[in-house]
Structure formats: structure tokens, C-alpha cells
Amino acid sequence: MAFEGLAERLQSTLSKIRGKGVVSEADVKAMMREVRLALLEADVNFKVVKDFISNVKERAVGQDVLKSLTPGQQVIKVVNEELTKLMGGEQSKIAVAKKSPTVVMMVGLQGAGKTTTTGKLANYLRKNSNRKPLLVAGDIYRPAAIKQLETLGNQLNMPVFSLGDQVSPVEIAKQAVEKAKEEHLDYVLIDTAGRLHIDETLMGELQQIKETVNPDEILLVVDAMTGQDAVNVAESFNEQLDLTGVVLTKLDGDTRGGAALSVKAVTNTPIKFAGMGEKLDALEPFHPDRMASRILGMGDVLTLIEKAQSTVDEEKARELEKKMRNADITFDDFLDQLAQVRNMGPLDELLGMMPGANKMKGLKNIQVDEKQIGHVEAIVRSMTKAEKQDPTILNASRRKRIAKGSGTSIQEVNRLIKQFDEMKKMMKQMSNMTAKGKKKGKFKFPFM
Structure with a gap:
């Protein structure tokens, strides 16, 4: 966290x-x-x-x-x-040029995750604003930088503009913008070169690119885990390039938080995004108010809701609601819900967004074992269709077969079936309370 x-x-x-x-x-x-x-x-x-x-x-x-x-x-x-x-007061959104394309320069030192963040940002823009981005391979110095961006483009099914490593980055950026205009693309994301440290050559090249393509955004990618060093880097880049925003990577790690709490105050440059994991969808807009609430243990319900809305199938949710009312849920439903929740992100991170979760007994220092969740999925997938629909037929021999097929123990299979039965009983009790409450006009089931 x-x-x-x-x-x-x-x-x-x-x-x-x-x-x-x-x-x-x-x-x-x-x-x-x-x-x-x-x-x-x-x-x-x-x-x-x-x-x-x-x-x-x-x-x-x-x-x-x-x-x-x-x-x-x-x-x-x-x-x-x-x-x-x-941390900035309110969310600072990424620019949208009055006339397409919007040009974004991605800058930073080597090792901060700039190329990967460029791919993540392109994915975010397409997913959340229905924009069409063009990835630009402008780092001609780091071995495999161009190949890395092309690989990301393939994974995202997104165009990548490259002229190899023998053409100057300034020319690459210029031609990329022209290409985006011709193909009516909305964003040009230029992955520029980085260095192990700030030097005149690097800054001179970045300033040339800036003068040539006149970017709408210059986003600095910094590693949050480097703490105060990240702020010093931001200050240096800002002095020479006049940054429009910062992207903090590795904010999901056990970071001390110094960069996130200092960078806006020191540079007067807003944090626009935060990298919250390795996956290509693990980039979130930075909300200072939500982050402050999380730090103080007040939760982050809005982000939790947004994650749910982006991953949960509404039609399936309505169908499940009906089944829950009738205590008619099956192992197939259980598996489907588990998959949707896992798509929202690491479970311990989701728990951290719940208000007061830090005070709940047993939740404060919880470490969600993803391997254990994998065991649960394996057990359910080892059941036949009939067994998933009607767990009452799961006799001793069937349970033994399931344990063997899932690579787990009979005890684990028994435990899961018992927990599933208890969950169904609880749903039945809730449903009965709803029926009685409706007659008396006093109780309303949360879903109704």
C-alpha cells in the first residue's frame, strides 16, 4: 500500500x-x-x-x-x-488541444518507467475518453527502447510511429505529429530519451523537441520510491522545460510518500497521474483529496466505485441480485463475481479504500494471498456443471476427485463448500427479513 x-x-x-x-x-x-x-x-x-x-x-x-x-x-x-x-487541492486533468492532435512529451530519467507509463497513458486515454493515441518512439539511445514501445503498441493494439535509431528525435517528433494529423488521431505521446542523470545534452535535445512540436503537455515521469530525489529531479526538469504535470510511478509500493507530498509545493507542478502497478491499466488520475483521505485512514469510496463501474458487468450484477434475493446463487455465479472483483485490482488495495478498514479487527494488517484465491478458483473449476449448479450432490468421492483435480486438499474443498453453504443461509435470512419488513413496512433489503 x-x-x-x-x-x-x-x-x-x-x-x-x-x-x-x-x-x-x-x-x-x-x-x-x-x-x-x-x-x-x-x-x-x-x-x-x-x-x-x-x-x-x-x-x-x-x-x-x-x-x-x-x-x-x-x-x-x-x-x-x-x-x-x-498535494494540489483538486485533480489536474490532462490537456485537450482545441485542434487535434494533442501533443504530449513524456520526459524523465532512465529507470523511472517512462516508456511503460507512455503505454499506460495511451491505454487510459483510449479507455476513458475514447481518444485515438499515437505512440512515438523518440528514445533512440537506450538499447531496446524502440522495441519495448512497439511491443506495448502490439499488446494494446495501438499504432506506434518509429523511424529507427538513426534519425534525430527532433525529426521523429515532427514527422509523428504530421502523421497524426493525416490519420486524424487525437493524441501524440512522445517517449523521449532519458539519462541516468540530468545533463546539458539531454536537456538541449528536449528543448529542441519542445520548440519544434510545441507540446500541449510536458509530463515528467518520476519514481515515487526515490523520495526527495524525485522532487529534486522534478525541480531541475521544471526549471528548464516548464513542466505541465508529473506522473508518479510505483506509488503502489511501500513508498514513504515524500515525493507525492512535496512535488507540487516545491515545483508548483501538479501531479496528474499515479502508477499503481505493473499492468497496462494500472494508471490512475491523481486526486489529492482522495489520497489525503487514504493516508488518514478515511478510505477512498469514489475510486472504489469508479473501479467497480469500469469492471463490473451491470447486466450480470442485476441477474446476481435476483439470485441473491432468492438465495439461488451457484458456484458459477461465485466464480464470475470473484473474477470481476479481481479485475478491479489487488484485494488488499481495495480493502484499503474502505472507510475505517484500518480499524476493523483482522483487516488492519491483512495480506491477501492471491495464491489462496487461485486455489479457490481451481476447486470450483474442477467441479462438473451439475456440481456447480447443485452443491448438495457433492458427496465424499466427488470431493476427493475435485481435490485431486485442483491440486488442493480435501480439507480445502470441504472448507469452501461449508463457507458457500453459510453464505447461502445468510442470504436466505436476509431475504426473509425483507419479506417480513415489507409486510410491516419497517425493513428494506439493501438491494431493493
Whole structure:
């Protein structure tokens, strides 16, 4: 989970003040000392920390907060709002040129994931705004960079513009824009060269590309796990190229969070996207308010809903709802739902988006074993069609066959069948409560 260490420290600190009926100025100062240490340990820029603490203190010790009916909650609200403000305040969307194509330069150092992020961004634009992007292989120096982008293009079934490694990147970018105009494509995503460090040659070339194609966006790709170094890189690139946005990669790792909390304040450049995994659909728009809520353990319901809407089949969901009402769910339905949930992303990440999940017993430090979920799928897939439809026929010999066919134990098969039976009983009870409630006019089943 992103910001894991920082989130735990902040949530622990804020929990001491959350339920207090009376909060003194001394309480606020003591809390802010701990918050300051947590931010510095997370590799947040020192000046950023100083300004943040000063802003929170000034607001938190005000009469409106300390004299309110819920001062503890009010202080946490102030911290949440200041964290949101620190990361940009509101979502900064990617530009759309008045006249197509919209040209986007992807810049950054080697190793930050620039080429992969270029592919992810193209996939995001096509999927979420129905745009037609063109990938441009502008990195002629790194061995296999062109091949890597072409491979991504094949995986995404998306056009890639390349002139090989003997033509200058400036000329490649220029011809790519012309090609996009001819073919009425909406976006030109130029994967430029990177270096292990910033040098004059690199910057000179990037400035030439900028002057030639006049990009609508210059997005810097930085590795969030490099902490303060990522902010220093952003500052250098911004000084010479006038960046329009930042993409943070590896934000799904156990990152300390310093880059995400510092980059906007230091460079005044918004974070536009965050890479949340290896897959080509693992790129999310960066929402400062949602990220602040996640850091403070308040969940991120909106992102959870968006993930569900993009992956769950509505017709199947309605069909399943009817079956759940009648407690008529089968193992086929169970398997289908499991697949749809897994498409939403890693389960421990989804749990982290649930409000209060950090306080739920057994969920705080949960590690979802994807291998175990694979076992469950294997067990169900080893059943015959009749067995999936009617689990009551699963006698001892059938269970033994299923265990052997799925590479699991009889105990695992028995456990799954028992859990499935209990789930159906619970659905039946809920359905009965609905029927009684309807007669009395007091209870309404959540789906109805």
C-alpha cells in the first residue's frame, strides 16, 4: 500500500485526539510534533513540512476549532484539508488541444518507467475518453527502447510511429505529429530519451523537441520510491522545460510518500497521474483529496466505485441480485463475481479504500494471498456443471476427485463448500427479513 509507514504514524497520532471533548493548544502542539516527525521520516521536503505544520497549527488552535462541539474531529478535518492542499487541492486533468492532435512529451530519467507509463497513458486515454493515441518512439539511445514501445503498441493494439535509431528525435517528433494529423488521431505521446542523470545534452535535445512540436503537455515521469530525489529531479526538469504535470510511478509500493507530498509545493507542478502497478491499466488520475483521505485512514469510496463501474458487468450484477434475493446463487455465479472483483485490482488495495478498514479487527494488517484465491478458483473449476449448479450432490468421492483435480486438499474443498453453504443461509435470512419488513413496512433489503 502507498504511504504505508506514513499512514500508520499519522493515523496513530490523530487517534489520540479524535474523540476528545476538550482539546487544548498544548494538545495540538504535541500532536503536531509527532506529525512533523512522521512527515520528515517519510522523506517530505523540510521546508514543505515546516509550512504544513505552521498552517495546520494556525488553523487548529483557532477559536472555531477548539471551542467547537467536536474539537478532535475538527483538528483532523484541518489536517485532511491541508494535506489535500499540499498535494494540489483538486485533480489536474490532462490537456485537450482545441485542434487535434494533442501533443504530449513524456520526459524523465532512465529507470523511472517512462516508456511503460507512455503505454499506460495511451491505454487510459483510449479507455476513458475514447481518444485515438499515437505512440512515438523518440528514445533512440537506450538499447531496446524502440522495441519495448512497439511491443506495448502490439499488446494494446495501438499504432506506434518509429523511424529507427538513426534519425534525430527532433525529426521523429515532427514527422509523428504530421502523421497524426493525416490519420486524424487525437493524441501524440512522445517517449523521449532519458539519462541516468540530468545533463546539458539531454536537456538541449528536449528543448529542441519542445520548440519544434510545441507540446500541449510536458509530463515528467518520476519514481515515487526515490523520495526527495524525485522532487529534486522534478525541480531541475521544471526549471528548464516548464513542466505541465508529473506522473508518479510505483506509488503502489511501500513508498514513504515524500515525493507525492512535496512535488507540487516545491515545483508548483501538479501531479496528474499515479502508477499503481505493473499492468497496462494500472494508471490512475491523481486526486489529492482522495489520497489525503487514504493516508488518514478515511478510505477512498469514489475510486472504489469508479473501479467497480469500469469492471463490473451491470447486466450480470442485476441477474446476481435476483439470485441473491432468492438465495439461488451457484458456484458459477461465485466464480464470475470473484473474477470481476479481481479485475478491479489487488484485494488488499481495495480493502484499503474502505472507510475505517484500518480499524476493523483482522483487516488492519491483512495480506491477501492471491495464491489462496487461485486455489479457490481451481476447486470450483474442477467441479462438473451439475456440481456447480447443485452443491448438495457433492458427496465424499466427488470431493476427493475435485481435490485431486485442483491440486488442493480435501480439507480445502470441504472448507469452501461449508463457507458457500453459510453464505447461502445468510442470504436466505436476509431475504426473509425483507419479506417480513415489507409486510410491516419497517425493513428494506439493501438491494431493493
